[in-house]
Amino acid sequence: MKVLVVGGDGFCGWPTALHLSARGMDVALVDNFSRRRIDRQIGSASLTPIVSMEERLATWQALRGRALDFTELDLAQDYESLCTLLTHLAPDAIVHFAEQRSAPYSMRSPATKRYTVQNNLAATHNLLCALVEIGLDAHVVHLGTMGVYGYGGTDAPIPEGYLPVRVSNAQGQWIEREILHPTDPGSVYHMTKAQDQLLFAFYNKNDGLRITDLHQGIVWGTQTAETKLDERLVNRFDYDGDYGTVLNRFLMQAAVGHPLTVHGTGGQTRAFIHIQDTVRCIELALTSPPRSGERVRIMNQITETHRVRDLAALVAQQTGAAVRFLPNPRREAPENELRADGRRLQELGLTPTTLSAGLMQEVHEIARRHAARCDLRKIPSTVRWRQDEGEAPAVAVA
Numbered sequence: 001m002k003v004l005v006v007g008g009d010g011f012c013g014w015p016t017a018l019h020l021s022a023r024g025m026d027v028a029l030v031d032n033f034s035r036r037r038i039d040r041q042i043g044s045a046s047l048t049p050i051v052s053m054e055e056r057l058a059t060w061q062a063l064r065g066r067a068l069d070f071t072e073l074d075l076a077q078d079y080e081s082l083c084t085l086l087t088h089l090a091p092d093a094i095v096h097f098a099e100q101r102s103a104p105y106s107m108r109s110p111a112t113k114r115y116t117v118q119n120n121l122a123a124t125h126n127l128l129c130a131l132v133e134i135g136l137d138a139h140v141v142h143l144g145t146m147g148v149y150g151y152g153g154t155d156a157p158i159p160e161g162y163l164p165v166r167v168s169n170a171q172g173q174w175i176e177r178e179i180l181h182p183t184d185p186g187s188v189y190h191m192t193k194a195q196d197q198l199l200f201a202f203y204n205k206n207d208g209l210r211i212t213d214l215h216q217g218i219v220w221g222t223q224t225a226e227t228k229l230d231e232r233l234v235n236r237f238d239y240d241g242d243y244g245t246v247l248n249r250f251l252m253q254a255a256v257g258h259p260l261t262v263h264g265t266g267g268q269t270r271a272f273i274h275i276q277d278t279v280r281c282i283e284l285a286l287t288s289p290p291r292s293g294e295r296v297r298i299m300n301q302i303t304e305t306h307r308v309r310d311l312a313a314l315v316a317q318q319t320g321a322a323v324r325f326l327p328n329p330r331r332e333a334p335e336n337e338l339r340a341d342g343r344r345l346q347e348l349g350l351t352p353t354t355l356s357a358g359l360m361q362e363v364h365e366i367a368r369r370h371a372a373r374c375d376l377r378k379i380p381s382t383v384r385w386r387q388d389e390g391e392a393p394a395v396a397v398a
């Protein structure tokens, strides 16, 4: 199978490209390096030292004898080049990771809100529009987010994308229907993912595009079987207040002797998945594509749910780190339940990797090895969700 991975330089995209190549697929990558540029803009960097794309590709070729084709291209801006590339490559499938994915970054300023909307919606729309224009029947696998459903706090289970409802017609008869689950995004970033769903529904209905939308939970961990093979293949590890996600941040904070930064009461419940399972899920989605004419296939890419304060307690217990409860910079429910269905990927063959002391220790060890690269000033999450609430108070550094 020939697969194009767009956003292939990122945290999920790079290990996915390697995993698919290791499975014998013919893999090409696209990226515009915006994530590396944003690092420079916000004065941060991956905790693990990531090498240039040229060196990444050369290392993989030397180790495994498999070439990965790479094109630098902005999906949101370079529409003509995208059409040319797709015509030339004619991939069987496209894995779409190429969006601005940080909720705090998307809420930083009017400029970052506008950038996130313009980038994410134009990237997704350009891809769909290009497939129709050149007449390519490639299966699109998109990385969506559990955040499209919102964290409303009810304990009604979240289905995989579609909600069965009953509506009454003019004669007062009840009719069974299935609709896209209502969206309730909690940031401008999550809002773009909710909008993506409509783009997919439209292009699927109108043009028959075959699309899988994977509503993924928070990814944790950093290494996969392939990125471990050589230091130059290492995956990125975000720890800063904008891009670092909660469990990786806690493990890294423990490694550098910083108190764990729990927002509010830590009663937020979220879904999680390890990066090794992310790459496996993409493979499973690719190898069982929707049939021609099938509606958009939506699967929840999650393996477990946890409350933030429970994760902090677990990391503290394993590492001896202190836990600090901070005013929550975000506007989100302080406490919520989360029950979500994630059976479809397991039915396709996923064996979930759940939180284990060993795996958490591995992330903690990586963070300890690279602790000297950590800029403690970048740890606090300072972006406030509302402008009238001003800057969040700085977190005292231990």
Ligand code: NAD
Residues within 6 Å of the ligand: 006, 007, 008, 009, 010, 011, 012, 013, 030, 031, 032, 033, 034, 035, 036, 073, 074, 075, 076, 077, 096, 097, 098, 099, 100, 101, 119, 123, 143, 144, 145, 146, 216, 217, 218, 219, 220, 245
């Ligand atoms: P990332 O920022 O590390 O990777 C995204 C990559 O896409 C970057 O390399 C960036 O340079 C590239 N990119 C962005 N806009 C582009 C454009 N217009 N043209 C070309 N390339 C572009 O993010 P990630 O953590 O790898 O996330 C990948 C996808 O998975 C995102 O869409 C995100 O919403 C989704 N997701 C991530 C997580 C998580 O916890 N990391 C969880 C759920 C869903």
Ligand code: USQ
Residues within 6 Å of the ligand: 101, 102, 103, 104, 144, 145, 146, 147, 148, 216, 217, 218, 219, 243, 244, 245, 246, 247, 249, 261, 262, 263, 264, 266, 268, 270, 271, 308, 328, 330, 332, 381
């Ligand atoms: N949190 C803390 N302390 C921290 C960091 C975060 O308590 O130091 C809390 C946040 O307030 C939030 C929760 O932990 O309640 C999750 O925050 P996060 O930064 O780990 O994750 P989030 O902003 O939701 O975004 C991440 C990815 C995004 C993806 C999403 C999946 O960056 O791309 O879509 O996870 S989900 O959360 O399921 O929507």
